[in-house]
């Protein structure tokens with residue numbers, strides 16, 4: 001297969017600081033980029049993310065974004081059916097400018113593909129708590145889970161649909177990509193330090209899910225609509241909740257059982273056989289996620305059938321946030337995978353990268369493009385960038401997506417073009 005797309009992401013402040021033409025000059029010439037997208041809704045995360053300071057930004061050393069602002073024009077009236085409100089930037093150098101339009105206009109002059117990403121959290125958490133706290137996911141104890149909109153909340157569902165629909169309606173984009181947070185996966189469970197965990201086991205990740213979401217009233221209603229015994233599921237999960245929370249101090253009731261489980265070689269299937277409620281909970285979450293993807297897909301296709309809906313997988317185990325690729329594949333046009341092994345020096349020789357690409361490809365089939373993330377930021381070296389491109393080309397991917405320009409250096413961008421040549425991955 002030939003690699004047909006080399007995508008790069010930009011932030012509004014990158015464009016404000018360096019200028020869109022200067023950035024596109026570099027990306028096209030040095031990294032063979034033929035597709036650019038704005039991270040148009042960005043969470044509260046220091047940039048650059050994997051190093052302290054920018055290497056290329058001419059105006060600042062680092063940037064601290066606001067929470068979940070939208071960096072392009074939107075119609076307030078599109079959100080009339082939800083209590084959640086979209087928020088633009090309050091920063092003087094960003095507000096009032098449609099940064100997505102600035103990027104797409106410049107990109108089109110060069111014949112580039114254009115897109116936008118709605119990143120992890122797509123609504124300001126303070127606004128959600130003030131306007132509609134019921135929209136947030138809940139733990140089994142009813143505590144709100146910040147940043148995680150519940151896909152079964154009518155307000156969340158309507159806000160998400162309106163945001164996707166409005167974005168496509170008002171912008172010249174070929175694709176709309178998202179890595180929005182889906183169901184909270186809780187926290188992976190680990191035994192006490194003196195217990196030898198079974199290093200090959202992932203059962204701790206599965207156990208951790210019971211500390212995630214969602215157990216809200218809307219989920220209870222949705223589960224019943226789907227024919228599930230919701231009360232039975234919640235009751236059945238309680239012993240696992242005790243085991244997941246166990247620690248040597250304040251929660252010591254199930255600490256021995258937890259230590260035995262996490263040091264054992266019981267497969268995940270063994271735990272599911274013991275606790276059928278756990279499988280029913282996972283199944284309910286996957287059905288809910290599939291319904292959400294179906295709603296987003298219908299919303300964007302209604303506006304423009306040719307627009308591409310791309311899911312950006314950012315999870316080690318997407319199945320634990322509710323994503324079952326064979327179930328959602330009919331409601332996706334492509335998948336980007338966010339493995340950035342090279343930025344950690346690829347200590348596993350790209351084994352994890354191969355594994356995640358194989359998992360996604362098996363799930364979506366060969367008629368949906370698979371786009372591999374390629375890290376162009378520390379600790380990636382030019383050699384690792386070139387090697388990673390050869391690895392993903394061997395895995396039969398259809399495109400690359402650089403992660404991310406704001407952490408890159410010129411040497412790493414140059415390595416992208418060189419890697420494509422070394423891999424013999426023509427077609428860009």
Ligand SMILES: [Zn+2]
Nearest residue numbers: 150214216219
């Ligand atoms: Zn819920």
